[in-house]
Amino acid sequence: xxxxxxxxxxxxxxxxxxxxxxxxxxxxxxxxxxxxxxxxxxxxxxxxxxxxxxxxxxxxxxxxxxxxxxxxxxxxxxxxxxxxxxxxxxxxxxxxxxxxxxxxxxxxxxxxxxxxxxxxxxxxxxxxxxxxxxxxxxxxxxxxxxxxxxxxxxxxxxxxxxxxxxxxxxxxxxxxxxxxxxxxxxxxxxxxxxxxxxxxxxxxxxxxxxxxxxxxxxxxxxxxxxxxxxxxxxxxxxxxxxxxxxxxxxxxxxxxxxxxx
Amino acid sequence: xxxxxxxxxxxxxxxxxxxxxxxxxxxxxxxxxxxxxxxxxxxxxxxxxxxxxxxxxxxxxxxxxxxxxxxxxxxxxxxxxxxxxxxxxxxxxxxxxxxxxxxxxxxxxxxxxxxxxxxxxxxxxxxxxxxxxxxxxxxxxxxxxxxxxxxxxxxxxxxxxxxxxxxxxxxxxxxxxxxxxxxxxxxxxxxxxxxxxxxxxxxxxxxxxxxxxxxxxxxxxxxxxxxxxxxxxxxxxxxxxxxxxxxxxxxxxxxxxxxxxxxxxxxxxxxxxxxxxxxxxxxxxxxxxxxxxxxxxxxxxxxxxxxxxxxxxxxxxxxxxxxxxxxxxxxxxxxxxxxxxxxxxxxxxxxxxxxxxxxxxxxxxxxxxxxxxxxxxxxxxxxxxxxxxxxxxxxxxxxxxxxxxxxxxxxxxxxxxxxxxxxxxxxxxxxxxxxxxxxxxxxxxxxxxxxxxxxxxxxxxxxxxxxxxxxxxxxxxxxxxxxxxxxxxxxxxxxxxxxxxxxxxxxxxxxxxxxxxxxxxxxxxxxxxxxxxxxxxxxxxxxxxxxxxxxxxxxxx
Numbered sequence: 001x002x003x004x005x006x007x008x009x010x011x012x013x014x015x016x017x018x019x020x021x022x023x024x025x026x027x028x029x030x031x032x033x034x035x036x037x038x039x040x041x042x043x044x045x046x047x048x049x050x051x052x053x054x055x056x057x058x059x060x061x062x063x064x065x066x067x068x069x070x071x072x073x074x075x076x077x078x079x080x081x082x083x084x085x086x087x088x089x090x091x092x093x094x095x096x097x098x099x100x101x102x103x104x105x106x107x108x109x110x111x112x113x114x115x116x117x118x119x120x121x122x123x124x125x126x127x128x129x130x131x132x133x134x135x136x137x138x139x140x141x142x143x144x145x146x147x148x149x150x151x152x153x154x155x156x157x158x159x160x161x162x163x164x165x166x167x168x169x170x171x172x173x174x175x176x177x178x179x180x181x182x183x184x185x186x187x188x189x190x191x192x193x194x195x196x197x198x199x200x201x202x203x204x205x206x207x208x209x210x211x212x213x214x215x216x217x218x219x220x221x222x223x224x225x226x227x228x229x230x231x232x233x234x235x236x237x238x239x240x241x242x243x244x245x246x247x248x249x250x251x252x253x254x255x256x257x258x259x260x261x
Numbered sequence: 262x263x264x265x266x267x268x269x270x271x272x273x274x275x276x277x278x279x280x281x282x283x284x285x286x287x288x289x290x291x292x293x294x295x296x297x298x299x300x301x302x303x304x305x306x307x308x309x310x311x312x313x314x315x316x317x318x319x320x321x322x323x324x325x326x327x328x329x330x331x332x333x334x335x336x337x338x339x340x341x342x343x344x345x346x347x348x349x350x351x352x353x354x355x356x357x358x359x360x361x362x363x364x365x366x367x368x369x370x371x372x373x374x375x376x377x378x379x380x381x382x383x384x385x386x387x388x389x390x391x392x393x394x395x396x397x398x399x400x401x402x403x404x405x406x407x408x409x410x411x412x413x414x415x416x417x418x419x420x421x422x423x424x425x426x427x428x429x430x431x432x433x434x435x436x437x438x439x440x441x442x443x444x445x446x447x448x449x450x451x452x453x454x455x456x457x458x459x460x461x462x463x464x465x466x467x468x469x470x471x472x473x474x475x476x477x478x479x480x481x482x483x484x485x486x487x488x489x490x491x492x493x494x495x496x497x498x499x500x501x502x503x504x505x506x507x508x509x510x511x512x513x514x515x516x517x518x519x520x521x522x523x524x525x526x527x528x529x530x531x532x533x534x535x536x537x538x539x540x541x542x543x544x545x546x547x548x549x550x551x552x553x554x555x556x557x558x559x560x561x562x563x564x565x566x567x568x569x570x571x572x573x574x575x576x577x578x579x580x581x582x583x584x585x586x587x588x589x590x591x592x593x594x595x596x597x598x599x600x601x602x603x604x605x606x607x608x609x610x611x612x613x614x615x616x617x618x619x620x621x622x623x624x625x626x627x628x629x630x631x632x633x634x635x636x637x638x639x640x641x642x643x644x645x646x647x648x649x650x651x652x653x654x655x656x657x658x659x660x661x662x663x664x665x666x667x668x669x670x671x672x673x674x675x676x677x678x679x680x681x682x683x684x685x686x687x688x689x690x691x692x693x694x695x696x697x698x699x700x701x702x703x704x705x706x707x708x709x710x711x712x713x714x715x716x717x718x719x720x721x722x723x724x725x726x727x728x729x730x731x732x733x734x735x736x737x738x739x740x741x742x743x744x745x746x747x748x749x750x751x752x753x754x755x756x757x758x759x760x761x762x763x764x765x766x767x768x769x770x771x772x773x774x775x776x777x778x779x780x781x782x783x784x785x786x787x788x789x790x791x792x793x794x795x796x797x798x799x800x801x802x803x804x805x806x807x808x809x810x811x812x813x814x815x816x817x818x
Contacts, residue, residue: 036428118605
């Protein structure tokens with residue numbers, strides 16, 4: 001088993017904290033790993049990335065090859081796209097949908113999202129807003145990690161244990177918020193998978209997921225069914241567009257699914 | 262045995278501590294910074310008696326480490342590749358004098374120039390000085406070879422270079438750690454003449470260094486990490502070094518079995534093994550990270566024709582930039598993995614270069630400089646230097662027009678003044694000024710031409726993550742005055758938007774002065790406020806309290 005992972009975002013967005021959690025969980029799961037990262041100039045609001053190489057045998061190269069990553073975890077949508085050539089064609093791009101515009105030449109959002117949603121396997125969640133709701137503005141990285149957790153070859157419980165260990169020095173409140181953020185991501189990702197299993201086309205699932213307000217628990221079966229019915233229905237594409245156009249996060253409930261017009 | 266997740270840099274630090282060092286010194290520089298940073302943190306955590314500091318520059322750092330070695334104790338000195346240029350004088354000479362206590366230089370190269378101005382390969386420096394060099398391939402080797410390096414240094418009384426590259430320095434893996442050795446006792450050199458390099462002694466000492474070469478060659482020849490594998494007569498051969506070994510294994514996989522392989526990790530080059538590989542192989546390809554160091558020796562610059570040789574000199578391996586598994590695959594004509602093609606992707610990717618932080622004092626300083634530049638000769642150039650403020654090259658400031666090496670701006674501005682530029686402007690950070698800008702200021706004082714030095718004093722070495730500066734606040738002014746700049750032409754301004762007009766008036770006054778001026782733009786870095794306070798507290802606590810120092814947070818008042 002080999003699993004390569006790209007972690008990316010902008011300086012200060014917690015890319016290296018995510019790497020810490022994955023590294024430690026992998027070691028405890030008995031996996032070998034190597035994990036290169038970018039330091040230095042990038043600290044000043046520049047693009048930051050790390051790679052994690054997981055394997056059940058010794059890992060040779062610190063760097064991953066193009067077309068080799070099983071997943072890209074990004075805390076910023078354009079940054080996620082930046083590393084796309086490292087993704088396996090069947091790999092997943094998991095990203096926060098909220099742009100961080102600290103440059104003047106940030107691309108037009110409509111074009112950016114058009115490209116983002118044409119990636120075959122993409123999970124885009126509003127990690128920024130979900131993290132704020134979880135009680136820690138900076139926990140967007142943990143939402144993204146949660147949303148990607150089902151693709152990683154490490155058990156969820158180990159990821160949670162090392163999230164706890166990482167934030168313990170900052171106090172119980174920070175730990176709780178980060179775990180909550182992580183579980184929101186897990187819920188979002190599972191919801192997306194459930195919709196796909198019920199026949200909703202992937203691009204519609206991706207757009208809808210990006211504007212939904214997930215709780216840190218699994219979405220109820222009845223709710224999944226209601227959303228699947230709407231999104232797989234004749235006006236599914238329009239519904240997905242409408243959800244994505246929402247400025248606020250929409251509740252993931254039956255009422256919203258049924259009343260959205 | 263304990264295992265810990267460590268960066269390559271951290272593995273070196275832990276190796277040095279476990280080798281029983283008594284002191285460590287460094288000047289920060291990517292990708293080497295985390296060596297001393299992690300060492301210092303670990304020493305504090307474990308309450309170890311290991312001395313050392315962030316030195317004023319790499320030359321001083323090495324000299325401090327040599328001082329420890331000359332007293333029989335082990336010491337580590339860490340720097341980036343270009344830092345070894347600064348430390349080249351003591352380095353070349355300590356090679357001649359020899360070490361007494363184990364002396365190891367951990368030098369981190371930066372192929373691909375992720376955070377550097379060149380790709381220089383420190384193996385050349387080790388060869389130039391005729392000292393051994395270790396080139397670990399992974400974090401575990403970084404730890405183990407640090408231990409080896411100290412043992413070798415002490416055994417043969419030579420300084421040893423440990424060469425890292427960015428991808429090892431800044432990559433984490435699980436490292437198994439061993440036992441810690443006790444520190445060495447204070448033990449004066451037995452033959453002080455060898456450490457006193459006046460010519461009569463230097464000739465004797467140099468004969469000693471030359472005399473050590475056979476033992477060094479023997480050591481490298483027998484080191485297990487210089488592994489020769491001959492799989493068959495006239496199979497193609499490979500010579501691979503350092504981290505390139507990882508890429509090669511990844512790229513070739515089981516195909517590696519079809520090659521004779523010499524893996525090199527310890528220098529001087531194990532020439533007998535090279536000879537054996539050449540003899541056994543139909544041709545040889547060199548895969549090395551950095552310059553074509555081994556290839557130049559073995560191919561005699563391409564003059565050798567006994568076997569076809571392929572590498573960076575022949576254009577078979579890219580001459581610039583770091584290697585990767587894909588680069589190595591292409592060298593051997595192997596397929597690379599397919600990647601996604603997404604229409605319109607390139608159109609939505611904008612570069613996100615590093616930039617000055619919001620409210621950074623350097624931004625206000627550059628606004629000042631740009632304002633006065635408009636009033637001077639069009640196209641005038643401002644000499645820049647190394648630090649966060651090098652980002653002033655970019656938009657929106659575009660206020661500096663050179664960045665060569667640490668501390669160069671003042672000397673270049675003086676040269677520009679000699680070339681006829683008047684006034685001649687330059688900027689330099691407080692850390693870079695004490696690193697190696699001060700000496701040039703002495704020349705500028707001597708000439709007293711209209712050189713206008715802006716010292717951007719933010720009280721910290723920010724670019725590399727917030728290391729302490731050697732002098733701060735009023736000490737900067739006193740230092741500048743002590744070097745001979747007239748007090749009335751040392752002007753301190755506070756680079757803040759609301760003080761722009763006031764500051765502009767000060768700068769204009771100094772531009773009108775026909776001699777040397779130093780404008781200290783003093784405002785603390787916005788990012789490292791906490792660290793700046795902590796550094797001041799540490800500095801104040803460390804000095805001898807005599808009641809005379811102002812603003813002391815220690816017990817002077």
